[in-house]
Each structure stands twice: as C-alpha cells, then as structure tokens.
Amino acid sequence: MTARGTRAGEDAEELDVEEALALVKEPGNGIGPAHGGLPTSGPASPQGHGIGHGPLTPGHGTMHSPGLGESPRTGHSPDAHHHATPWPQARETAARAARGGGRRTPVSVSLDAALGLVLAEPLAALTDLPSFDTSAMDGWAVAGPGPWDVREEGALAGHARPEPLTDGEAVRIATGARIPQDTTAVLRSEHGRTDAKGRLHSIREVSHGQDIRGRAQECRSGDQLLPVGTLVTPAVLGLAAAAGYDTLTAVPRPRVDVLVLGDELLTTGLPHDGLIRDALGPMLPPWLRALGAETATVRRIGDDAKALHKAIDRSEADLIVTTGGTASGPVDHVHPTLSRLGAELLVDGVKVRPGHPMLLARTKENQHLVGLPGNPLAAVSGLLTLAEPLLRTLAARPAPEPYTLPLKDAVHGHPYDTRLVPVVLRGDHAVPLHYNGPAMLRGVAAADALAVVPPGGARAGQETELLDLPWAAAGIGVCFT
Numbered sequence: 235m236t237a238r239g240t241r242a243g244e245d246a247e248e249l250d251v252e253e254a255l256a257l258v259k260e261p262g263n264g265i266g267p268a269h270g271g272l273p274t275s276g277p278a279s280p281q282g283h284g285i286g287h288g289p290l291t292p293g294h295g296t297m298h299s300p301g302l303g304e305s306p307r308t309g310h311s312p313d314a315h316h317h318a319t320p321w322p323q324a325r326e327t328a329a330r331a332a333r334g335g336g337r338r339t340p341v342s343v344s345l346d347a348a349l350g351l352v353l354a355e356p357l358a359a360l361t362d363l364p365s366f367d368t369s370a371m372d373g374w375a376v377a378g379p380g381p382w383d384v385r386e387e388g389a390l391a392g393h394a395r396p397e398p399l400t401d402g403e404a405v406r407i408a409t410g411a412r413i414p415q416d417t418t419a420v421l422r423s424e425h426g427r428t429d430a431k432g433r434l435h436s437i438r439e440v441s442h443g444q445d446i447r448g449r450a451q452e453c454r455s456g457d458q459l460l461p462v463g464t465l466v467t468p469a470v471l472g473l474a475a476a477a478g479y480d481t482l483t484a485v486p487r488p489r490v491d492v493l494v495l496g497d498e499l500l501t502t503g504l505p506h507d508g509l510i511r512d513a514l515g516p517m518l519p520p521w522l523r524a525l526g527a528e529t530a531t532v533r534r535i536g537d538d539a540k541a542l543h544k545a546i547d548r549s550e551a552d553l554i555v556t557t558g559g560t561a562s563g564p565v566d567h568v569h570p571t572l573s574r575l576g577a578e579l580l581v582d583g584v585k586v587r588p589g590h591p592m593l594l595a596r597t598k599e600n601q602h603l604v605g606l607p608g609n610p611l612a613a614v615s616g617l618l619t620l621a622e623p624l625l626r627t628l629a630a631r632p633a634p635e636p637y638t639l640p641l642k643d644a645v646h647g648h649p650y651d652t653r654l655v656p657v658v659l660r661g662d663h664a665v666p667l668h669y670n671g672p673a674m675l676r677g678v679a680a681a682d683a684l685a686v687v688p689p690g691g692a693r694a695g696q697e698t699e700l701l702d703l704p705w706a707a708a709g710i711g712v713c714f715t
C-alpha cells in the first residue's frame with residue numbers, strides 16, 4: 235500500500251471539462267485556476283458554494299418528489315445541479331427516511347447469528363456471576379490458619395461437588411473449581427510448600443478470603459448488564475453466554491436486494507470486446523453486511539427496463555440497491571422506471587464527487603431504493619452517502635462519532651460539491667491517495683477512510699472529516715461474518 239499525496243494538477247485532470255472550466259471560471263470561490271494551486275483559506279461555509287439555487291424539497295423534511303420524470307434529465311446540466319441535494323443533507327434525508335417506517339419487529343436469534351445486530355431488549359443476567367464461589371487460582375483451598383493437612387483424595391477441578399473442609403485442612407484446587415464449604419482462602423501453588431510429613435505451609439501471609447471469587451461478584455441474577463441499543467460484539471456474545479443466554483432479542487438486519495444493471499458486464503474472466511468485469515456485484519454484499527444489512531439477492535438484469543421494473547415491483551426487501559443506469563443515457567432506466575412505478579424521489583442527485591447522480595426513492599411503504607451510479611468509486615460514494623445512514627437507522631445502530639484529522643497533503647476541491655477522497659491514516663494524519671477517479675477502485679482498495687473534502691478544496695494540515703471504511707474502523711465493522 236503506497237500512500238502518496240494528491241497533487242492539484244493531477245487531480246484536475248480527473249475532472250471533466252465542465253468541472254475544470256468551472257474551476258477556472260468561478261469567481262469568488264476562493265480557488266485559482268485548475269492548475270493554479272490551492273486556496274489559502276477554506277470556504278467559510280462548506281456547502282455554501284451552490285450555483286445560486288437552494289435544494290428543492292429533498293433533505294428539507296417534506297418528502298416531495300422533485301419532479302421525477304417531469305423534465306429530461308441531463309446529468310451535468312444546470313437543471314440537474316439545481317435538484318442536487320447538499321451532501322450533509324442527503325445523509326440526513328436518508329437517515330430520516332428510514333425512521334419514517336417506525337420500529338422494526340425484534341427477532342429472537344441464536345447467539346451465533348446475533349453478531350452485528352443491536353439488542354432490542356436489555357441484557358439482564360439470568361444467573362449470578364459467578365454462580366458459585368470459585369477459586370481464582372491453581373493451588374489449595376485451605377481452612378483456618380496453616381500449616382494444613384492436605385486431603386488425599388486428589389484435586390478439585392471441573393464441576394465435582396466438594397466435601398466441606400474442616401479447620402486445618404487443605405485440598406488441591408484448580409482455577410475455576412467450586413470452593414468447598416468452610417474454605418477461608420486459596421493458597422496459590424507457588425506460595426505453598428509441603429514438608430516431609432506432607433503438611434502444607436504458606437511462604438506468605440494468608441489473608442482471609444484471598445483468591446476466592448465470590449458468588450455474584452460480577453452481577454446478581456436480574457441485574458441489567460447492557461441496555462437496549464447495544465451493538466452485539468464478540469464480547470457481548472461472550473457475556474450473554476456467560477449470563478445464561480442461548481438466544482438474543484435483537485433488531486433484524488435490513489434485507490437488501492441488489493440489482494446490477496448493464497449489458498456490458500462479465501462475471502468471470504478477462505475483459506474483452508468492450509465488455510468489462512462487474513466490480514459491484516462482488517463488492518456490495520459484504521460491504522452491506524458490514525453496514526448491518528443482509529443481501530437477499532444479487533441479480534444482474536442488464537439494460538432491460540422491463541426486467542428492472544419487474545424486479546423492483548416484486549422486491550420485498552427493505553432496501554433495493556441498483557447499480558448503474560442513474561444518468562440520462564439511452565439505456566439509463568432507473569429514473570423512468572421509478573417514475574412508472576410511482577416512486578417518491580427523496581434525493582435526486584447529490585452535490586458530491588464522485589457519485590453525483592446517486593438517488594434515493596421510496597418505492598412503497600417501508601421500502602426504499604438507493605440508485606448507485608455505475609462508476610465503481612461513485613457507487614462507493616453513494617453507498618456511504620445514502621445507503622449507510624438508511625441501513626444504520628433501520629438496523630438501529632448508533633451513528634459513528636464524527637472525527638477529523640489533518641490532511642498530510644492538499645486536496646483539490648470541486649467548486650460547488652463535496653469530494654470524497656480515499657485516504658490512509660498514518661500517525662495523526664490522513665494521507666490522500668491517488669487513483670481516486672470515479673471509475674477507479676485502486677485508491678479505495680488501499681484506503682482506511684474517505685476524506686470529506688469541502689467545496690473549494692482543503693489545504694495540507696487542514697482538519698478534515700473522515701468516514702471510516704468498515705474494515706479499517708475499530709469495532710464491529712471488522713466482522714464480516
């Protein structure tokens with residue numbers, strides 16, 4: 235993994251013609267010509283560099299269609315930008331859309347299926363922990379002051395019920411074994427010596443109760459160990475098992491149907507004859523899983539409008555994710571299909587690069603559709619901008635704490651839109667990576683996070699918000715099971 239800084243000139247080459255022109259032309263946006271370096275100060279309001287139109291209804295609470303199907307969509311046209319929602323609002327709209335459906339019915343799941351879910355009921359201890367007095371060390375259970383006569387019947391280990399000790403008696407005991415009644419302390423093996431007559435002496439002073447783990451030291455039966463809303467981590471599974479649980483009551487994973495559009499996609503072998511490998515079919519299910527969802531199906535439906543219509547219409551998933559077909563090309567069927575289905579468009583384009591044609595629609599009650607652009611890094615951008623907040627809310631997961639780090643190198647900005655740029659985290663800096671073009675996965679595949687670069691760009695050393703990638707974040711995100 236090589237971490238190299240993004241240089242302004244190279245970055246500008248990845249912008250399309252209109253974007254590059256805008257960089258040169260835009261007056262008063264705090265940025266020079268595309269090859270002219272970076273601003274000396276960040277924009278006062280990161281989202282305040284629109285083109286003079288506020289967003290339409292998306293992101294403002296009322297879930298109005300912004301005119302789906304009413305006008306031809308022209309991608310980069312001013313009209314399309316007019317509809318686009320600022321990036322932070324798009325994320326809020328996605329989270330809010332998921333809240334609209336109310337609380338999802340909890341399910342009872344076996345411990346091995348509960349990892350990554352959120353507790354829908356508090357975890358109350360079903361037993362005292364420990365549930366009996368146990369030895370904390372290997373050694374001898376002793377009664378009264380030494381020296382002690384050592385019982386001959388061998389060692390206490392496992393679950394055998396021990397006979398009570400009499401004063402002056404000791405018995406060998408293993409860590410975790412039940413303490414015999416009337417034991418006053420446990421003497422560690424390394425602190426005891428037996429004399430020629432077989433009597434046990436302590437080489438240290440023995441205090442009353444030492445190395446005895448008393449019943450209910452950790453909790454009493456009925457104590458609340460964890461509240462509703464706790465994410466089930468491996469440690470939670472361990473605690474639940476210790477506390478007597480075989481199943482947990484949790485919020486179910488939202489179910490996702492993934493529809494991969496595009497006639498040009500191959501599922502195996504090398505690209506040939508204008509055909510390319512489908513990068514999103516393999517990428518999305520494990521990523522969605524890390525976001526708390528489960529992928530019900532991945533279907534490749536080509537550029538077939540009828541098949542798309544049928545697949546959306548018949549889906550019973552909580553969320554449909556489509557890939558490709560979001561723009562306005564001759565075979566971009568997502569918008570017309572949503573229109574025919576009477577879907578309500580909540581977000582129609584986002585002021586973010588890459589990924590600006592992404593969309594969010596409500597297809598039916600308690601079902602949404604996130605349209606990811608086909609360019610693979612643009613799809614990642616859509617996944618983190620729209621699918622992540624929606625799925626997180628459906629799964630009742632807590633929002634990650636926002637955090638910032640200074641950038642190691644300057645990152646060129648888009649004049650009006652937020653940029654999401656792959657970075658690696660090195661020490662206390664985020665190092666921007668190359669290969670961050672919309673069609674490239676090379677940068678994000680080496681990255682720990684995406685830096686949220688405000689409109690206008692960011693200077694070296696500028697504190698920048700980061701979105702952790704699931705495999706790099708400390709937490710349940712690392713568990714893809």
Ligand SMILES: Nc1nc2c(c(=O)[nH]1)N[C@H]1C(S)=C(S)[C@@H](COP(=O)(O)OP(=O)(O)OC[C@H]3O[C@@H](n4cnc5c(N)ncnc54)[C@H](O)[C@@H]3O)O[C@H]1N2
Pocket residue numbers: 308309310311494495496498499510511512513514515557558559560561562563566588589590591606607608609610612672
């Ligand atoms: N006239 C305009 N054209 C385009 C605009 C625009 O604003 N006006 N936006 C561009 C941007 S930005 C993006 S992003 C794409 C979004 O396009 P679509 O969502 O319609 O995606 P497609 O056209 O189907 O595909 C785009 C690109 O991605 C490749 N692709 C698609 N699916 C996959 C996949 N599963 N794995 C790998 N690669 C995939 C596809 O072959 C294309 O190369 O539109 C621009 N055009």
Ligand code: MOO
Pocket residue numbers: 586587588589590591607609611612672673
């Ligand atoms: O460039 Mo497109 O910005 O959304 O991939």
